[in-house]
Amino acid sequence: MMSRTQPLKAQAGEPAAAPMARYAMLWRWHFYAALFVMPLLIVLGITGTIYLYKPQIEAIAYPSQLYVTPEDAPRLPQQTLYDIARDSTPGGVPILTAEIHNAPDRSAQFTYLDPVEGKSSIFLNPYTGEVLAKMPTLNFNATYWIGLARQIHRGLLLGKTGEIIMELAACWTLIMIGTGVALWWPRRKKGLKQAVIPDVKKKGRPFWREIHATMGIVLALGALFFVTSGLPWTSTWGAQFKQLVAQVNLGYPPDPPGATSARHEGHEGHEGHEGQPAAPTRVQDLPLDKTAWGAGLLTVPQSAVSAGQTASAHAHAGHQDAGSDTDPAHQAGRPVGQDHDAHGAHGAAQMDMNGDMSMSGDHNMHAMPAEPVTLDQIMTLAQSSHIPDEYSIALPANRNGVYSVSYYPGDPTGEKVINVDQYSGKVINGVSYNEYGVIAKIISFAVSLHMGTYFGWVNQLLCAIIALGLCAMAVTGFVMWWKRRPAGGLGAPRIPDTLPNMRGWMIGLVVFGLIFPVTGLSMLVVWLLDRWYLARYRRQNGLAANTV
Incomplete structure (x- = not known):
C-alpha cells in the first residue's frame, strides 16, 4: 500500500526542522485521506448538484409527466x-x-x-x-433520474456497504479539511490576499498547488458545513446520533x-x-x-x-x-x-x-x-x-x-x-x-441549507459552488499527485529524518475516532500500516526509530 519514499532533510542547524517534519507528517495524513476521498468527492459533488437542482431538472426531463x-x-x-x-x-x-x-x-x-x-x-x-x-x-x-442521483449520492447503489463507504468518505473529508488548513496555515504570514488570490504566474505543479490551496481555504467552511450537515443521514453513525438525541429529548x-x-x-x-x-x-x-x-x-x-x-x-x-x-x-x-x-x-x-x-x-x-x-x-x-x-x-x-x-x-x-x-x-x-427538540431544529435548518431550499436560487447556487468546488479540489489534487508521483510508486509524501512531536494531533485524531467509531477503525488501520512501513523503511536505511 505504501510507497518507497525519501526522507525529508533539513539543512544542518536549520531552526525550522521541527515545523518541516510536522508539515511532512500532516501531509502524509492529508495524502492518505485524499487518496480515499478524491474519487468519492467527485461522485458526491456531481450527484449532490443534480439533487440541488431537482425542480429545474425535473421540469426539463419530465415535462409531459409533471405539467x-x-x-x-x-x-x-x-x-x-x-x-x-x-x-x-x-x-x-x-x-x-x-x-x-x-x-x-x-x-x-x-x-x-x-x-x-x-x-x-x-x-x-x-x-x-x-x-x-x-x-x-x-x-x-x-422521478427516476433524480432518484438515481440520490441513491448514488447516498450509497453508490451498493446498499449498506455503499452507505458505509460514503460515511467513511464524509469523515475522511473532515480529516482532509483539517490537515489541509494546517498545511496552508503558515502562509498566513504573507497576508489574506495571497490566501484568496492564487499566483497564476507559476508553472507546472506549483501552479496547480496554488489553485488547490486557494480553493481549499476558500471552500473550507462551506465544505465543513456540507459534510457535518450530511452526517445525521448516514445509516450507522447518523442513526445512533438520532437515537441519542431522542433519548435526551433534544430530537x-x-x-x-x-x-x-x-x-x-x-x-x-x-x-x-x-x-x-x-x-x-x-x-x-x-x-x-x-x-x-x-x-x-x-x-x-x-x-x-x-x-x-x-x-x-x-x-x-x-x-x-x-x-x-x-x-x-x-x-x-x-x-x-x-x-x-x-x-x-x-x-x-x-x-x-x-x-x-x-x-x-x-x-x-x-x-x-x-x-x-x-x-x-x-x-x-x-x-x-x-x-x-x-x-x-x-x-x-x-x-x-x-x-x-x-x-x-x-x-x-x-x-x-x-x-x-x-x-x-x-x-x-x-x-x-x-x-x-433543539438538535432536531438545528438538523432541520441544516437539511434545508444542505439541499438548497432555504433561500431559493441563491441557496442553490452557493451549495452548487461548494459541491463543484470540492470536485475541482479532487481534480487539482489528482493533477498534483500525477506530476510528482515516482514511476511505479504511490508517491506518498516524504518521511522526515526525525519524527516530530505530534501528540496534540494524535489526541485529536483519537477523539475524532471515538466520536466516529467506524472511521476510527479505518484510521487505526491506516496508522498501523504507516507505522509498519516507517519501521521497515528505517531498518532498511539505518535511521533512528523515533516515535510520533
Whole structure:
C-alpha cells in the first residue's frame, strides 16, 4: 500500500526542522485521506448538484409527466382523480400517497407499489382525468433520474456497504479539511490576499498547488458545513446520533403508542421484507429529502371505529384483513388498506399527562360514519391548517389508520404534520417545528441549507459552488499527485529524518475516532500500516526509530 519514499532533510542547524517534519507528517495524513476521498468527492459533488437542482431538472426531463396546459374549466375533485389512479394501477394495487401540487399547470400525482417496477408514480391531467404516464420512481423520489442521483449520492447503489463507504468518505473529508488548513496555515504570514488570490504566474505543479490551496481555504467552511450537515443521514453513525438525541429529548417527537419499528438499515428505513413498503416509525429515520417519517401507523382505537360502523361493516371488521376487497370502505372506492412509505407523515401522537392520546376539537369517537372522508376534505383541512401547497397526503394504512398530511417548505419553521381521523375528518394530533427538540431544529435548518431550499436560487447556487468546488479540489489534487508521483510508486509524501512531536494531533485524531467509531477503525488501520512501513523503511536505511 505504501510507497518507497525519501526522507525529508533539513539543512544542518536549520531552526525550522521541527515545523518541516510536522508539515511532512500532516501531509502524509492529508495524502492518505485524499487518496480515499478524491474519487468519492467527485461522485458526491456531481450527484449532490443534480439533487440541488431537482425542480429545474425535473421540469426539463419530465415535462409531459409533471405539467399540463392550464384550462379554464375547474380541476376535477382530488377524490375523483384518486379513483381514476387507483383503477389504473397494475393489478389494482392500492395507492399509497397523493402528492398535492395546486399550481394550474401541474399534473396530479399518486404513488403506488408496482408489483414489477417497485415504487412508482402515476400522473394524471387534473382537468380531464387522462393518465399521462406511469413510471418507477426509484426509492421514493418523484422521478427516476433524480432518484438515481440520490441513491448514488447516498450509497453508490451498493446498499449498506455503499452507505458505509460514503460515511467513511464524509469523515475522511473532515480529516482532509483539517490537515489541509494546517498545511496552508503558515502562509498566513504573507497576508489574506495571497490566501484568496492564487499566483497564476507559476508553472507546472506549483501552479496547480496554488489553485488547490486557494480553493481549499476558500471552500473550507462551506465544505465543513456540507459534510457535518450530511452526517445525521448516514445509516450507522447518523442513526445512533438520532437515537441519542431522542433519548435526551433534544430530537424529534417520539414514536406513536403501539407502533412497531419497520426500520431496515441500508434502504433508508423505507423498504420492508420482500420489497413491500414499510413505514419508518422512528423519527430517527428522517430521509435525505425530508419527506415524512412514518405514515399511517397512528391508529384510532378499534372500539371507536366499530362504534361508528353499520351492522354489516361491524361484522366485516372482525373477520376481514385490512384493505381486503370486502372492506366496506374499500368497496366504496375509498383510500384504505395499504401500507405506507417515505411520503407518509411523522405520525407522532401527542400524549396527555395520563398517557392517553389527545384529540383536538369536539371529535366524537362514537359517531363515526361508515366511510372515510374524501381527499378533497383533507385538502380543505390542510389549507385551514396553513398548509397551502406542495405537500403529501399518506392514505390510511387500514380501517384504524389515519390520513397523514406532511408539509416541508423551504423554511423549516413552517414544517408541519397533522394526523386526521379518516372517518370524522377531525385532526387527531400533529407535530410542528415548535415541538422539535433543539438538535432536531438545528438538523432541520441544516437539511434545508444542505439541499438548497432555504433561500431559493441563491441557496442553490452557493451549495452548487461548494459541491463543484470540492470536485475541482479532487481534480487539482489528482493533477498534483500525477506530476510528482515516482514511476511505479504511490508517491506518498516524504518521511522526515526525525519524527516530530505530534501528540496534540494524535489526541485529536483519537477523539475524532471515538466520536466516529467506524472511521476510527479505518484510521487505526491506516496508522498501523504507516507505522509498519516507517519501521521497515528505517531498518532498511539505518535511521533512528523515533516515535510520533
